[in-house]
Amino acid sequence: MKILKIKKIYEKILKNYKSNTSLLKLHHLHHLTLYNCDLIGEIPSSLGNLSHLRHLNISDNNFLTGEVPPSIGNLNQLKIISFYSNKLNGTIPSSFANLNKLSYLLLTGNQFSGGDLPLILSNLTSLSYFDISDNHFKSKLPSNMSGLHNLEVFRVNSNSLIGNVPTSLFTIPSLRLVSLSENQLEGPLEFGNTSLASELPYLDLASNNFNGPISESISRFLKLEFIDLSNNSFTGPIPGSMSKLVSLDDLNLSYNKLEGQVPSFLWRMSTLMLSHNSFSSFEELSQAVVNGIQFDLGSNSLHGSLPRWICKRTSLALLDLSNNHLTGSIPSCLMNCTASLGYIILRNNNLSGFLPDIFTNATKLRSLDVSRNQLSGKLPKSLINCESMEYLNLKFPLILLMFKAIDFSGNKFTGRIPKSIGMLKELRHVNFSRNAFTGSIPSSLANIKNLEALDLSHNKLSGNIPRDLANLSFVSYLDFSHNLLQGPVPRSTQFQRQHCSSFEDNLGLFGLEDICGPVHATSGDSDQSEEFSSEEAEEALSWKAAAIAFGPGVFCGLVIGYIFFTSHKQTHMVHGKARLNHPGGIISVR
Known part of the structure; x- marks a missing residue:
């Protein structure tokens, strides 16, 4: 019997696990798959007697509870263990270190609290896929992980891991994904050097306690497409070596202590998140390509006027420059990209002048939030002239009047409050104060x-x-x-x-x-x-x-x-x- 996908077999094991009689009949079993079978109770220790078992999948059984029996470590022919989305708890048995043929270990979405990860990982030299995310693991990582030379996916996010991340992890050339986010890892971060080319496209180290500068050695991951280092304590400038990451498309460095200029090479990315840092200025943009769809640079210390290169991007969806020290006017050339813009968030700056009439084609705009500035003059014609329009006049991009609040407060606007506000019958909150x-x-x-x-x-x-x-x-x-x-x-x-x-x-x-x-x-x-x-x-x-x-x-x-x-x-x-x-x-x- 090579493959077994019958719930009754497992129920029989549960019923007779104290006796080896029923299990002797399964001594040639290679595959046991009981995925999403509504299993109840604990994993029987007698599973450890299935000595020829290679694939063990008991995932997605919401009422499978208790600890993993140490006897599983006896199954030294196992190549795949998949226990995800259960309610398993306790520690991972140290006997897992015996599974030196294991290539796939998936324990995500349980309630595991610990285990000797340094011992276990150091011995799983055949491992290519390791995922213990969304648990409660309290452990350190091995000091040396270079022996995991087949490792492609290392996902340990959303746990309580402590200590430093070994540099040796990043020297494994087979890596495709590293996710260490939402832990308590700390210290400076070094990526090491290796003569072998890295193929790593995905790096997520967010929400830890890393500090110090972002290492220049990050540039050796030439295939990187996604980097998230947010919610840490990184300091200093963005390393210039990152300009070598020509495949990088999504960068999140928000909620750190970074400073200096925002390098111009970053504008070629589709998603750029740099909010809640201490950046002070934009590097002058010469002929660099602006490909961004989402730019979030809110809550920094940016000075000067709004950069005109913003208008070069006709598919920009989000622009957040709020909570800075920007001055000057809002460029009217924003009309060039308002057809795609969903959010223009410029609040809490020192912007002045008129609010440009950029709304005629702004059919996707979800939020204009330029509060706490020094804007003046009358409201744009595309807003005021509404009162002469008939309801659902198709000559104007009037869609559904379903929004809930309007806030024009705290500027220097003049003129009349438009009568057309009465058309917005779903409104809950209206604020025109302090104008x-x-x-x-x-x-x-x-x-x-x-x-x-x-x-x-x-x-x-x-x-x-x-x-x-x-x-x-x-x-x-x-x-x-x-x-x-x-x-x-x-x-x-x-x-x-x-x-x-x-x-x-x-x-x-x-x-x-x-x-x-x-x-x-x-x-x-x-x-x-x-x-x-x-x-x-x-x-x-x-x-x-x-x-x-x-x-x-x-x-x-x-x-x-x-x-x-x-x-x-x-x-x-x-x-x-x-x-x-x-x-x-x-x-x-x-």
Whole structure:
């Protein structure tokens, strides 16, 4: 019997494992495959009597529990062991070191806690595929791994491995994949030297405790296509030798302590993630090719203006330069690539000038988030002219009005708030605060029946608060403070629940007795001892965009992402509780 794929045999083994009688009949068994058979219980030690077994696969049995019996180490003819996606636990028996013919060991997705990996690995000289990922292994790696001269895949990610990574691992010329991410490995990282050409295309060392500079010797892996060194403590500049990695297409160095210039050769990659470092400038781009689809350089120390080479890439999907020190204007040539751009994230810089009209063809844009800059002027025509359009006018890229939030706060925008905002009936949150908008509050806001938060504070709005806003039954947060509003405050439960600071500094407003009390019935009478001032309310309402889209949506051709509400001091919305993780869309230019 060469191949056995019958569940009943295993059940018979489980039933009679105390007696060798039934197993004697299987002494010529070569293959035992019980993949996804809903097996229950522990692996019987009597399996160790199947001395001719070469392939053992009992993977994907969710109720297979307990430890691996040491008797498995007696099966010295085994070439393949596949135990993935079970609930096996305990340690890997040291007897596995006897399996010197083993080429394939797959234990991923269990609950193993340890084992003498240095002893076991040092003896498995025939091993080509080793995967113990997604367990709880607490162990060191062997100090010398050069004996694994057939090793192609070494995947130990998502464990609790400690200590240094032996340089000898990277000198194995047969390597095709190394994944050490999400462990507690530490120390400087050296890749060693070898006269043999390496074929390694995939290297993942993310989320460890590596430190020191990125070694120049990484350039010897000329076939590398993917490198992830993120979430470590690497320091210094990006080594210039990496320019030799002509096949490299995906590089992630984010969340480290790297500094210096961003080398121009990196722009040829499709995906470049360098966020949360200390890069200070861009190396001048001469004739280098810009092939990128995703560029994330947020949260660095970049100075100067936005590089114009961005416009050379017509298939750019993500551009994140947020949380830097960039100055100057947003280049209008971005229109050349907005047909493909999904995310333009430029918030928290020192950008100035007008917001260019780049949205006419931006049918894939999920997020424009240039908040906390110094942008000024009126909103682009492609946004304002929406109010003259008919619903679903096919002459304009109006798709589905499904996004959930709009944030234009914290800039110097002027002009009127467009009436067309009332078309966006799925909106939950609207923020136009801290600008210089003039004119009246659009009564069309009352059409947004599910609106939960509205902030129009710190502008130059005049006229009345539209009475129909009192019919917005889901509104929990309103702020009309610091404007030129006049007339009566609408009466409704939603308005009466607001804090007095939501209406302060509007000398013409009246009817605030039920909200502010008789002492503060006049909105111009602000009291520094107020429990919650308007300034604190503004700080508490922190609009943070996430670059993930819930579904398609467009504000006059602009398709957008979704929003998080967080509080840094007190939370002045939804009766003292911040609303988190509202899926949908956002335009954020605060």
